[in-house]
Amino acid sequence: MFAETSRFATTLAALPPVGRVLHELARCGASSLGMRSAGVSLFVDDRPQLAGALDEASIALGEAQERLTSSPCAEALRTARPVAVVDLTRAPGRWTAYEEVARRFGVVALASVPLCGDGRVLGAVDLYDTAARPWPSHDLSAVRLLNDIATAYLAHSTALDEWKRLADQLRQALASRVVIEQAKGVISAVRQVSVDEAFDHLRQHARYRRAKLHDTAQEVVRTRHSP
Numbered sequence: 001m002f003a004e005t006s007r008f009a010t011t012l013a014a015l016p017p018v019g020r021v022l023h024e025l026a027r028c029g030a031s032s033l034g035m036r037s038a039g040v041s042l043f044v045d046d047r048p049q050l051a052g053a054l055d056e057a058s059i060a061l062g063e064a065q066e067r068l069t070s071s072p073c074a075e076a077l078r079t080a081r082p083v084a085v086v087d088l089t090r091a092p093g094r095w096t097a098y099e100e101v102a103r104r105f106g107v108v109a110l111a112s113v114p115l116c117g118d119g120r121v122l123g124a125v126d127l128y129d130t131a132a133r134p135w136p137s138h139d140l141s142a143v144r145l146l147n148d149i150a151t152a153y154l155a156h157s158t159a160l161d162e163w164k165r166l167a168d169q170l171r172q173a174l175a176s177r178v179v180i181e182q183a184k185g186v187i188s189a190v191r192q193v194s195v196d197e198a199f200d201h202l203r204q205h206a207r208y209r210r211a212k213l214h215d216t217a218q219e220v221v222r223t224r225h226s227p
Contacts, residue, residue: 012153018154019052022052025052026040026058026125029146030054036129037057037127037128037129039058042170043124044167051123057106060104068095070097071098080114082113084111085110089108090132107129108130111127113125113127114147125147179218183198186221187220190226191226205227
């Protein structure tokens, strides 16, 4: 753990951009505890938004937490306390939709540890493993230490400005994703095709028109017609 903490502090000494800080925070958190994967979410408008992830599983689970109201990350936001599960298979039903995604990637144990600063929860580090494991207090304290180091760095005015810009970008990305999902629903209903086929059609139409996918989706939602 000491080696990872030292490596993380050394990384911050080079004044890296916020995106790299969050990625390194996830990597160090996973490595220090021997976890399979990890991700970092920022809380934007009281909802988690994925800001850094190490692999496909952490991306999928982070994106699931963006759209679900019930998840470990959402619970950590609400309580400002770590949420840890030794074995998801032994306590099913706590976050039903989220658990379905976890099962798909073989995730059994997980923890969501809040990233706090200025008296509020700024985000959380999510840790994942494919085998059941206990969560002793010293493990969670180790992750909190990394989180505190990251928060201290982000308190620097330049980093804080970049943090806010990143939060704005995540907010815009979420809004764009919502419009695209709505457009997929319209096309699926009009053409009587699957949602995946609807997305392929939307993407092909945007490419044909040399238009942005978001703009094409907005037009579909506005007109309620499939292109």
